[in-house]
Amino acid sequence: MQLRDRVESSPQPQRLDRIDTGQTYAQLMDSSLFRTFQFKERQRGANGALQRHVLSPSPFEDAVTLTVDTNSAGRIVAASLLVGKPWFANHLRTGLDLAKCFVNAFAPLTELAPYQSVSDALWNLRTPHFLNTLVDHASDESDPSQCARAFVGLLRSAQVRTELARLSIENVARENQRLTQIAFELH
Numbered sequence: 010m011q012l013r014d015r016v017e018s019s020p021q022p023q024r025l026d027r028i029d030t031g032q033t034y035a036q037l038m039d040s041s042l043f044r045t046f047q048f049k050e051r052q053r054g055a056n057g058a059l060q061r062h063v064l065s066p067s068p069f070e071d072a073v074t075l076t077v078d079t080n081s082a083g084r085i086v087a088a089s090l091l092v093g094k095p096w097f098a099n100h101l102r103t104g105l106d107l108a109k110c111f112v113n114a115f116a117p118l119t120e121l122a123p124y125q126s127v128s129d130a131l132w133n134l135r136t137p138h139f140l141n142t143l144v145d146h147a148s149d150e151s152d153p154s155q156c157a158r159a160f161v162g163l164l165r166s167a168q169v170r171t172e173l174a175r176l177s178i179e180n181v182a183r184e185n186q187r188l189t190q191i192a193f194e195l196h
């Protein structure tokens with residue numbers, strides 16, 4: 010069973026009817042995230058009142074899965090990125106760039122600052138000094154530090170919540186695979 014097939018069976022958060030503030034799926038297809046990583050839609054289908062798009066980057070389709078849920082107007086209401094830890098370990102710089110771009114692509118523009126801080130922290134994981142700081146200063150409770158710790162597996166999960174969105178980073182295991190899931194719920 011491939012990674013993208015497992016996404017379909019994973020539980021998804023309940024969503025309430027709410028006002029959309031996010032971008033459309035068509036706009037996302039023209040974003041730097043899609044252009045940089047060459048995401049291709051592998052599957053599309055209805056998930057209740059939502060349309061679910063399952064995508065993966067052409068060069069890494071067995072290790073990276075992006076799921077995007079849209080409402081009937083085509084507006085994005087949720088997105089998740091699922092990355093296999095072994096792939097990430099072998100493609101560190103690309104994996105960090107992918108995580109950073111994912112956060113930037115789905116962060117609400119009017120609330121960009123807290124999500125940009127998380128994006129910056131994820132990108133800084135490429136430096137040994139930042140990694141050492143995360144370990145040595147485990148008492149740092151800031152959202153960016155907690156999210157970076159979760160991303161590297163020092164915490165099970167972490168989240169950032171604002172009025173318009175919720176970003177979570179979680180370490181999960183499915184079918185004997187260790188995965189990192191980064192998810193956005195847009196209100």
